[in-house]
Amino acid sequence: MPAITTITSNLSRQIKSLTLVGLMGFSTHALATQVSIHDPVMAKEGDSYYLFSTGPGITIYSSKDKVHWQGSGRVFATEPTWARDVAPGFNGHLWAPDVFEHNGTFYLYYSVSAFGKNTSAIGVAVNKTLDPHSSDYQWQDKGIILQSVPYRDDWNAIDPNIIIDEKGTPWMSFGSFWGGMKLVKMNEDLISIAEPQEWHTLAKLDRPAFEDDAEPGPAQIEAPFIFKKGDYYYLTVSYGLCCRGDDSTYRMAIGRSTSVTGPYLDKTGKDMAKGGGSELLNGTKAWPGLGHNSMYEFDGTDYLVFHAYESADNGLQKLKMIPMTWDKDGWPVVDPTTLDTYQSVLIEK
16 A cells, blocks of 8 residues: 555656646646746847846746746856845845846846845846857846945835836836835936936835834835836836745735826825735735736737745745736736646756
């Protein structure tokens, strides 16, 4: 009986690991492992898609079809030289990147921090191409753009996102907990803050008046991302707690504005800077927490890209890339059943 039990258990694990990409027109004959990442962002160059995520040196994956992914190295072989000066508790993992192409240059924004602290900074590295086989491929770190210091700043310099408005002005949104999501104007070089400085608060939650200024507090909001569609800028944020596997309470909320600087109003007209935010996608029994999203238009289809924690796999984080449609009032719609139907495939080299 022990042998039969072992065989049955192994077969069960093998069947469970089969990726359902057959639903998307791909073969399911081989066992597959899904891409397990936090905080995914994407870019396309040529016929390839590139995925960047939190991890040692910023982890990179590439794909031809947005389903099958293979590892493509890291942005940093080790870590930025300045990282431990900013965050003494830095553990080697660079957080929450954003990738942005402008005038033939790719900009990779990243965060240095320690969990639960606003000893943080946002830096940027640049590259002429995302193709690691090109002779032009070389990431060059341009250093710190913005830094937060405990008791000096009521915001946290992590989770950057870049957008260029209709006037050609670049902006960086960022933030986690503390005083919420901020927006700051950048110079045309995309690697420095414009002077005189212009700041805006995009979204925030209530914070107790007597909370220690060096602590994140219970205002569980982070990961801003701004996506332009038609006449509106759409701001998404993640509410709740990430990184707790099955106990994660992460969920996504949204508001919109006709101006990149806001105010961003939810479906009821409530300002996200005053606690508003309509539900975009919430967790399910199978996927109890999900969030830290990005949004893109690829080949005529709009996508919501994020990570979700799978209850059946001990709360392990998985990549999700779900098509978005738009309702008659101009709000994005995401079908929660696609949480089960989209499953990435990690190609082992």
